[in-house]
């Protein structure tokens with residue numbers, strides 16, 4: 001332990017990755033301070049009354065397969081610090097025309113019974129991965145290295161290296177299953193013709209039937225509040241309301257972990273980094289942005305297919321062809337009229353989110369990076385398409401475009417919520433092509449944000465691996 005005003009390490013940014021890095025270091029006896037620009041901690045996991053008093057909306061993340069399925073978060077006593085997961089009746093629904101829908105339940109058998117003749121194909125593709133999620137998650141939620149489960153990873157890699165479009169068209173016979181797989185793979189925010197987009201569809205399908213897609217009781221902020229509470233119990237210190245512009249403003253430590261993205265690091269550490277490294281960080285690319293809409297509702301969404309009311313998350317975009325067209329348009333910088341819309345309806349399962357009898361709805365679509373277009377009408381139309389009468393239950397709305405997201409959280413450059421494009425190149429070498437991507441090639445500097453493997457999502461695994469790198473390189477501790 002260092003003198004009281006000095007710390008063994010300072011972490012800039014209190015998102016889930018900053019907090020998990022802080023926790024692992026504190027668990028190993030290091031004194032750690034986290035510095036956060038905003039007045040509240042949590043990065044992409046805050047919950048606020050965005051529309052009307054008493055309606056609690058998740059500003060960013062809402063649904064947490066990677067949170068409940070995180071190999072590191074699962075080792076922490078977060079339940080003792082206020083975290084409670086709530087599972088909806090069904091993790092995911094993908095509604096289609098004429099009241100049809102694919103309903104995916106936690107139970108794979110229950111799901112298969114609904115899938116008809118394509119059920120066997122789905123089972124062959126997904127069953128091994130969902131049955132062995134605990135093993136699979138350890139290999140896919142981290143940097144490239146020798147896998148713990150080589151056979152399972154070989155199978156995952158065999159299918160996962162394909163484009164989602166190719167895999168769906170070659171494995172499934174029916175339009176609904178192809179559409180459903182496209183919806184899962186579209187979480188990559190990549191055109192579905194790109195290699196490796198199938199890996200996102202496979203991982204998300206496996207998580208549905210293993211850990212589920214829960215929401216956090218009270219809102220996503222309870223995840224990082226629980227992490228912060230445990231971090232402080234371990235002796236960690238958090239300072240909020242302090243925006244760091246240059247590294248020279250920090251005199252509390254000489255060891256830094258950045259819960260930031262490469263362009264931010266190139267700016268904050270511009271005097272400490274060699275030009276060659278700065279240029280490499282500045283050549284890192286960001287993906288499309290998001291346009292988000294929160295609703296206060298007088299009653300639940302009137303889905304045409306009643307089973308959709310039991311789903312925590314819904315993917316609205318119609319067929320594989322439609323979703324793939326909309327994602328490729330965005331990649332080209334064009335806004336499609338019918339974007340793929342991701343929806344979550346937490347208040348149906350968590351009564352703390354809205355006043356008695358009322359509801360909240362969370363929805364967003366992908367947009368070109370930096371877009372300031374208002375997509376409200378496009379989102380409402382996509383919901384109306386599968387829930388006629390939806391407009392009549394809207395009490396109030398709140399929107400944030402891609403540009404506003406960057407103002408809200410400087411990590412969302414141009415509205416990119418994943419800390420950088422998840423293209424094949426950047427998935428493998430994130431942020432730099434190195435065996436240890438967390439250690440920057442400058443003394444005492446590490447990156448722990450979602451700009452490192454395994455990328456976006458609330459799982460804390462980027463922070464966990466970055467802290468392991470610190471322990472190994474600075475303290476010779478191997479865990």
Ligand SMILES: Cc1cc2nc3c(=O)[nH]c(=O)nc-3n(C[C@H](O)[C@H](O)[C@H](O)COP(=O)(O)OP(=O)(O)OC[C@H]3O[C@@H](n4cnc5c(N)ncnc54)[C@H](O)[C@@H]3O)c2cc1C
Nearest residue numbers: 013015016017037043044060061062063244449450457458
């Ligand atoms: C609309 C939307 C929906 C999403 N949905 C989901 C979902 O359902 N499930 C899911 O798992 N994930 C979701 N995500 C993604 C998830 O929120 C992020 O991947 C995750 O928060 C990344 O964590 P992080 O710790 O790397 O960075 P962040 O959570 O972005 O934290 C970075 C922190 O650093 C602070 N900071 C930045 N610059 C400075 C500075 N100069 N000085 C001091 N502090 C600074 C920021 O204020 C912020 O608190 C969503 C995101 C958005 C925006």
